[in-house]
Amino acid sequence: MIVYILRRMVQSFLVLLAVSLVVFMAVYAVGDPIELLVSAEASDADRQVMIKRLGLDLPVWLQYWSFLTRAFQGDLGTSFVHGIPAIELIVQRFPATFELVVVAIGLTCLLGIPLGLVAGLFNDKPLGRGLMGGSVLGFSLPNFWQGMMLILMFAVWLQWLPSSGRGDTVNVLGVPLSLLTADGWSHVMLPAINLALGNIALVLRLTATGVMEAKTQEYVKFARAKGISERRILTRHILRNILIPVVTVIGMEFGTLIAYSTITETVFAWPGMGKLLIDSIYKLDRPVVVAYVMLVTFIFVMINLLVDLAYAVLDPRVQLQEAQ
């Protein structure tokens, strides 16, 4: 186990290094941030001072080298636009995104898995077919459109929930959290539903297919023949067996949502990381974009590791060591 984790960490480090090189080169090939930062009023001397201060006068490889050396000291660069460390900017936004994603994934688990069970068990009944049919809408309708419809219905017409922003926050150990206030919950609901809809549908279908397949398997028939209760068959035999792909997908989706909930965050003006990424791309704020991708890669690598470990817990047959 420990060897496995260690090896995975070395792998992760190499992945991060490769990603940093690719992203750095790609981002630095696009546009010239100086033109967006410096007003037309600035004199050429002022412009040169700025170029020098941002280190843009150096050749790319030297810029990358200084980025790397600083990165090893925990400094991922300073935002061109905001003048504060990029990582600080991202970390400031992290709680908002994290809360949103936790609620969305919570909704996904709470609704997706049970509904999937129902749809799988009753796949020949109208209820099951209705659920399977309805789920198609969940991931085929574009995310931004769903978001706008949610706003139109619940914020503009019914006026039940606010349309944008994050609401009141409470500081817990210096981290502003909005899930501790009623106002915060009212703000998080619409964007979380928007994020969750597609995933609920995905998990529902995945669970349902698994259940349909499992319930015809020999071991289920055998268990039933032994006289084990239906409830126990469902939870111990069927659910445990089909959860592995579901956990994988939920894990991956968790990472994806944290990294790229940009559309939802833009539609609902949710002050999270996704919106920061979009804003930074528009403003050619290179350090923030690079730091962002690095951080996101790191999160993905970690989630993958955790998912692999979760397999082992769920199914003891899974071997962590690779085959010799």
Add this chain to the structure above:
Amino acid sequence: MAAAQSLTIGLASEPTAADPHYHKVTTNDAFSAHIFESLINRNAQMELIPGLAQSWRAVDDNTWELKLRQGVKFSNGEPFTSKDVLFTLCRVLNNETNVSRSYMEPAQSFSDVQTPDDYTVIIKSERPIPTMPNELARSLPIIWSGIAKFDKLRFAPKEGCGVTSPWPTVADFNTGKLSIGTGPYKLKSYVKGNGIEMERNEGYWGTKPHWKTVKMVPVPNAGPRLTGLMSGDYDVIESPAARDLPRIKENNKLDFVATPSTRLVFFQPDAGRAQSPFAKSADGKNPLQDLRVRQAINMAIDRKAIVQRLMDGMATVANQYMPTGMFGSLDKPTEIKFDPEAAKKLLAEAGYPQGFELTLTTTNDRYINDGQIAQAVAQYLTRIGIKTTVDAQAAAIYFPKRAKREFSFAIGGWPSENGEASGLFQYWVATTDKDKGLGTSNYGGFSLPAFDQVFVPAMSQMDANARKAAYQQATQIALANVPLIPLHFESSIWAFKKGLSYEGRRDQYTLAMSVKPK
């Protein structure tokens, strides 16, 4: 009653710092104007009014004397004196955390600043700066001198002015710790992306604003901004999309105000080169170098139609380069007639009866309806025989390319920030001389000595009447030689709940102080 005392504003773009000397852009300045004040203020029409200085006068060509207001206190209760002015100037000149040396103009050209007593400031400059009051109004928010340590302050920016502790950085202001000003509001919190919270400064010397607490939320996307207003999340929003105006008009719970701004939207032809990448003619020359071609293009565009149909009336036709009424603009400019027939004739005279090929390059996310404006102009040019292509790009891609002169016919927009007709001419029309700060945005390479001879000396002309006359003469010369194709002046729009009123501002600032209940 508590609800009526608080105001929530949806901003179109987010201020990048709470430091008033960080980055000279409208969004930052509008935000800092709530907390920090300048020596001289501007009203909604951009006319100068007394601020922290009660009066100002030019003693001689290179010297200005300001008399400060007495009895003004900072939000922490400390009195405001000339020491704070000197400290602010020194901080601006020693600020290493600002973007592109923002706010250093005009202080860079000061040779001496004296404070003979607590309420007098004397500024001496190396060259005459006739627009000194305008400059002080737009680029010197006063901060409290107590945020750094010093024994005796003196104007010696290179030696640090006598300040013994490190200069405060942008981060110190963002936390709110050092955001101490004399303005009508106090900063409560500034969380990037999440919004800004402010509280009324009960000790403010001037008219106290109506709202006890103000929250500003950045919502860069126009759609969510409007739905936020409709659902009651915001009381006021900046710049709703022009296409949504009909819906705002129909909605009986909402209201809006549109104010002409000084921002001119124009096209800049590449007139300075014999070869231009996207202007191709049969004779191999750059047709845009020919004055008759530029005049023909000027006449081929129906500005009224663009303003009425495309801009929904939320713009003013531009027949000159600065709005009528602004210092140095023409009182009664001749209308640039829409005359496609005459334009065709001019084009034939210039040797292009069959027209030529031209690519119009435009942003599609910078100015109001910019992409559509370029489409419309392209169609007008097609009508007189010029074969046009429109190339629309994101601003982040567009501006760097334009600076490298990669375009032949490019859109531009420019507000006159100092309230005089000089701003646009200085950067966009005067012959490029980077050392003197002239023509730094003259990407078309336009150069006309007759224009420079009138305009450049006028910039340091202290006599207001003579300066005004020279600017008007420069305007006439420019109009005759078409360095830029003026289209219209954008209007700024604010939408708000019925029952409120907003005094729209020419400088495009969104101020909580300007929101009042009816």
